[in-house]
Structures are given as structure tokens and as C-alpha cells.
Amino acid sequence: MVHPERTTTSAPADLVFSFGTLLDEKVLQSLFGTRLNTVKDSLIGHGTTEVVITDLDVIAKSGKNVHLGLVRREGNSVSGGLLALTPDQLATADAYEVGAYARRRVPTGAHGQAWCYVSAEPLAVAERIALIGDSIAYGRCTPEGGWAARVASRHIARDEENNRFFNLAWPGATMLEVLDAAEAEVSARRADTILVAAGINDLLHVEGRSGAKVSQDVIARLESFCDAMESQGRRVVVMSPNWVDTTVIPGLHLDEILDLRESMRSWCQRTFRDFLDTWNVLADRPALFSDGIHPSTEGHRLLAEAVGSI
Incomplete structure (x- = not known):
């Protein structure tokens, strides 16, 4: 050779x-x-x-x-x-x-x-997209299936013969759980691009860990996941956590969510991975939520516009 x-x-x-x-x-x-x-x-x-x-x-x-x-x-x-x-x-x-x-x-x-x-626009050139995430990615609280259903519809409409979109989101799951479960799932569906949308549940299910430790664990698992996916020719796009109305969600602290977002962003920039920041789409707009954490139909529509733009 x-x-x-x-x-x-x-x-x-x-x-x-x-x-x-x-x-x-x-x-x-x-x-x-x-x-x-x-x-x-x-x-x-x-x-x-x-x-x-x-x-x-x-x-x-x-x-x-x-x-x-x-x-x-x-x-x-x-x-x-x-x-x-x-x-x-x-x-x-x-x-x-x-x-x-x-x-x-x-x-x-x-x-x-x-x-x-x-x-530089990974979703625009993708053919088979797999979404892994939590209940927000799943579309909980919206009868239309949330932002993912809108993105999927547009993606498939561009090329109905070849384009596919698989929503593999898992309501209630942490980032660590969805990444552990995803490797076999995305392989079975021959996904070329993987959209990762999770993280809030990791902070909700801290089990005595600090927010900083949660961020460290998430980044370490993201690193090993991306290494495995990239070796198979798959491209990973990491979404930021969304803004959450912490005034109505016990156990969540805005500064810890912001720290997790920054940890994801800086890690993606440092290691040459794709980062999709949707934070400002919903930030400080509690009226766009059904319960403080899950976006309303209008919130999902705005998220779909942001995700569909790359």
C-alpha cells in the first residue's frame, strides 16, 4: 500500500x-x-x-x-x-x-x-438522517410530532426515492443512554448523518453529581461515540440543549444548562465536529413552552426552521 x-x-x-x-x-x-x-x-x-x-x-x-x-x-x-x-x-x-x-x-x-x-451544511447534503434524543426530539406534547417531523417532511420531499429520516428519540432518556443505544440503531438504518439532541435529562438525573461532572461525562461519551461513528463514515451533528423555564422546573438550574451548552460548543469547535446551537430560538420566551421544558407547537415550528436551515 x-x-x-x-x-x-x-x-x-x-x-x-x-x-x-x-x-x-x-x-x-x-x-x-x-x-x-x-x-x-x-x-x-x-x-x-x-x-x-x-x-x-x-x-x-x-x-x-x-x-x-x-x-x-x-x-x-x-x-x-x-x-x-x-x-x-x-x-x-x-x-x-x-x-x-x-x-x-x-x-x-x-x-x-x-x-x-x-x-458546512451537513443536513442539507445528507441522505439518510437518524435523530437520537429525548422527549423534546421525540415531539412530546405536540400532536404533529414536533420539530423533527417538520424537518423529516422537508428532507424526504427533496428526494423521496433516496432521502430518509429516522426519529429514534427516547422520551426521558439521558445523553449517555441515547448514545449507548444508538450505535446499533443507526447502523441498522444505514444512516450517514446522526443528529444528537439530548442533555437536559442528564442534569435532571444528576444522582449526586455536580453540573460540571455531568458536562464532563457527556463530553467524554460524545467523544467516544463520534470516534466510532466517524470510523464508519457517519457524520455527527450535536445540538445544544434548549432554553428551559427553570422557574417552573424543580432541580434544573439555568447556569448549569448554559455550562453544558458551552461545553458542547467548545468541544465541537476544538475537535472539528458540527454544533447546531438552537438556544436563542426559545431563550427567555416561556410562552413558547407547554410546561416549561417541552416546546409548544409554535416553539417546535421555530426549532424546525432553525434545524432545517443547515
Whole structure:
């Protein structure tokens, strides 16, 4: 098996799978000031689409105002190549890729896990989405099935032949419980994208633990879950906890919910995972709740708009 040629410096190198302009010798020379060895590889379960580029500096480097982007396509694959980049080169590549792209982990066909610049809108390019979460994700207190049913309807309508949405939410469950149960469930449904919406119950069921300890446990379990899912080619999108009217919910403290939200956000940013922050959709709007914790029909409608925008 041939591997990309690693840098001769002491700095470690990261493997990056490219399917577009990062394989162009002129672009590589412009970005890094040198040619880089590339090795052929592929990305399974994906197809390509066109991304219009408006950044003039990127257009000048690539010579193109339309680049390739990735979409999920079960049974398809995208050919490309692997590059070995130093941390400085990786930062340069990050700066080159426009806001339509996000650096995420993917398993390549021949060389194992690598970085790849995929769509920054994970749900928009997904094919088979699995939602795991608690009663809010399940749609409790709404006859229409909550925000998830609205998102599912729009997702399936975009491509009724291929798109699927599986609501695997578990009312009353903690984040740790839904993650433990999810691995077999999402595999059975061949989900390519997993939306994780839980966390409030972890703070309700603290069992003597502090809010800080709950956050630590949630992040540790999220890390192991994401590692397992990414090794299988699945992309995980972590939703923030929603605002809760703690004046009517005994045992919940607003500062602990905010700390959990910040722990999730900072962890996702630090480890290059997707974070969907819905906090401000319902924050300080108790009229949008049926009981202080479960959104009303209007609250779910607003959440659906926020989730459906990515």
C-alpha cells in the first residue's frame, strides 16, 4: 500500500483527502510554495455537486469560480487523492477553503481515516438522517410530532426515492443512554448523518453529581461515540440543549444548562465536529413552552426552521 510522502521536518503530518482543487499543482504551489506528493484514494458513500465560489482570492488561486462539493450518496464513491500536510500547511488549507466547506474526519477507501473538506451544511447534503434524543426530539406534547417531523417532511420531499429520516428519540432518556443505544440503531438504518439532541435529562438525573461532572461525562461519551461513528463514515451533528423555564422546573438550574451548552460548543469547535446551537430560538420566551421544558407547537415550528436551515 502506497502512502503519501510525509514531511521531512519533525512536525507531525495530517492526511487530507482531496477531490477538487487541492489536487491542482498550481493551487498547491500557490498555497504551500512547493509540490506535494499525492496518492490515489476514494471516499465511499458520497457523490459530488457544484459549489459557486465568490471569494476573489480563492478564484485567483484556483482559476475557477465553481468548485466541487460533496453530497451523501449511498453506493457511490468519489475518487481523489491523499496529501500529507504539516500543521502549518493544514492551517493554510483551512484558510483557503471558503465558508461553504468544513474540515471533518472521513474514512478513505484505502488508507483509513483522513481529514476532508465537506459541506458546512451537513443536513442539507445528507441522505439518510437518524435523530437520537429525548422527549423534546421525540415531539412530546405536540400532536404533529414536533420539530423533527417538520424537518423529516422537508428532507424526504427533496428526494423521496433516496432521502430518509429516522426519529429514534427516547422520551426521558439521558445523553449517555441515547448514545449507548444508538450505535446499533443507526447502523441498522444505514444512516450517514446522526443528529444528537439530548442533555437536559442528564442534569435532571444528576444522582449526586455536580453540573460540571455531568458536562464532563457527556463530553467524554460524545467523544467516544463520534470516534466510532466517524470510523464508519457517519457524520455527527450535536445540538445544544434548549432554553428551559427553570422557574417552573424543580432541580434544573439555568447556569448549569448554559455550562453544558458551552461545553458542547467548545468541544465541537476544538475537535472539528458540527454544533447546531438552537438556544436563542426559545431563550427567555416561556410562552413558547407547554410546561416549561417541552416546546409548544409554535416553539417546535421555530426549532424546525432553525434545524432545517443547515
